[in-house]
Amino acid sequence: GNIIKDVMTKGELGIVEKGSGVNDLQTEADRSAQRCIVASLLKQFPNVTIIGEEGPHNEEDNIPSEWLVTDMDETVLNSNYPNDLKAINPDDIVVWVDPLDGTSEYTQGLLDHVTVLIGLAVKGKPIGGVIHQPYHNYKTEKDAKGRTLWGLVGIGVGGFVPFEPPSDKFIITTTRSHSDAIVTKALEALNPDEIIRVGGAGHKVMMLLEGKAHAYVFASKGCKRWDTCAPEGILRALGGVITDIHGRDYDYSKDVSYPNAQGVFGTTKYVNHQTLIGKIPQDLKDRFPY
Numbered sequence: 001g002n003i004i005k006d007v008m009t010k011g012e013l014g015i016v017e018k019g020s021g022v023n024d025l026q027t028e029a030d031r032s033a034q035r036c037i038v039a040s041l042l043k044q045f046p047n048v049t050i051i052g053e054e055g056p057h058n059e060e061d062n063i064p065s066e067w068l069v070t071d072m073d074e075t076v077l078n079s080n081y082p083n084d085l086k087a088i089n090p091d092d093i094v095v096w097v098d099p100l101d102g103t104s105e106y107t108q109g110l111l112d113h114v115t116v117l118i119g120l121a122v123k124g125k126p127i128g129g130v131i132h133q134p135y136h137n138y139k140t141e142k143d144a145k146g147r148t149l150w151g152l153v154g155i156g157v158g159g160f161v162p163f164e165p166p167s168d169k170f171i172i173t174t175t176r177s178h179s180d181a182i183v184t185k186a187l188e189a190l191n192p193d194e195i196i197r198v199g200g201a202g203h204k205v206m207m208l209l210e211g212k213a214h215a216y217v218f219a220s221k222g223c224k225r226w227d228t229c230a231p232e233g234i235l236r237a238l239g240g241v242i243t244d245i246h247g248r249d250y251d252y253s254k255d256v257s258y259p260n261a262q263g264v265f266g267t268t269k270y271v272n273h274q275t276l277i278g279k280i281p282q283d284l285k286d287r288f289p290y
């Protein structure tokens with residue numbers, strides 16, 4: 001989070017167009033934050049697979065020593081772990097890293113949409129994650145420090161207070177920068193009372209976690225596993241779920257292809273996921289074949 005803020009303060013974003021579509025950018029903040037996260041994790045957990053959005057780790061990559069994060073969260077370490085978590089084999093773990101989610105919004109100055117996502121998948125299932133929001137409350141609080149939300153299935157969540165969304169209306173959150181006719185059609189089929197358009201997969205799932213929306217719907221193929229793993233891990237710790245628009249789970253094993261090519265459909269435990277999936281017309285679903 002500090003690296004992301006430092007790059008913004010210096011003002012030299014070093015924007016590169018990744019070329020795989022509209023609004024697919026990378027900045028110096030994306031690159032540096034990824035180097036920090038991957039090097040820090042590898043140092044303590046050399047045997048787990050780590051997959052980051054901005055490409056594979058370079059062994060010769062000497063990051064500044066002050067970037068290496070070595071401390072751990074005592075409250076998490078002191079938790080009472082269920083037995084199935086105690087017995088995990090490092091070979092079964094994949095950590096999905098999105099060093100900066102909401103890059104478009106970052107370059108446009110919509111800074112509170114930006115998050116850092118570190119997701120934990122075991123045997124292909126997202127079971128935990130961390131969402132760091134470096135610019136939380138930055139407009140209203142002087143010296144705002146950002147915040148870190150975490151969750152682990154079987155243990156719970158921390159860093160925020162979960163809230164139930166309003167029971168008298170149905171609110172969906174969706175993309176603000178990657179919309180198209182199909183994205184809109186899917187939203188219409190669900191007939192929400194309100195649509196909240198914000199950037200970033202992390203930011204949208206925070207809306208679900210904090211009761212600002214009931215569902216996150218994106219009938220498009222732009223998101224990838226690192227966008228959804230951490231948010232989904234935390235959402236699952238609260239009884240929610242993310243699937244594709246057919247209602248099927250994504251596989252987060254190390255050998256999968258990265259795109260969430262069948263869209264994103266996330267819900268809190270307060271609405272019925274499969275009932276909502278059933279409202280999406282079949283001809284729209286057929287646009288997202290396996």
Ligand SMILES: Nc1ncnc2c1ncn2[C@@H]1O[C@H](COP(=O)(O)O)[C@@H](O)[C@H]1OP(=O)(O)O
Nearest residue numbers: 024100101102103175178199200201222223227
């Ligand atoms: N068409 C796309 N091309 C590249 N990235 C995308 C695309 N659609 C979504 N994403 C990624 O998913 C996140 C959520 O999308 P949206 O804000 O449109 O709902 C984006 O911030 C971006 O992650 P990132 O910023 O990490 O590249």
Ligand SMILES: [Mg+2]
Nearest residue numbers: 024025053103
């Ligand atoms: Mg990106």
Ligand SMILES: [Mg+2]
Nearest residue numbers: 098101102227
């Ligand atoms: Mg992302």
Ligand SMILES: [Mg+2]
Nearest residue numbers: 053098100101
């Ligand atoms: Mg990113």
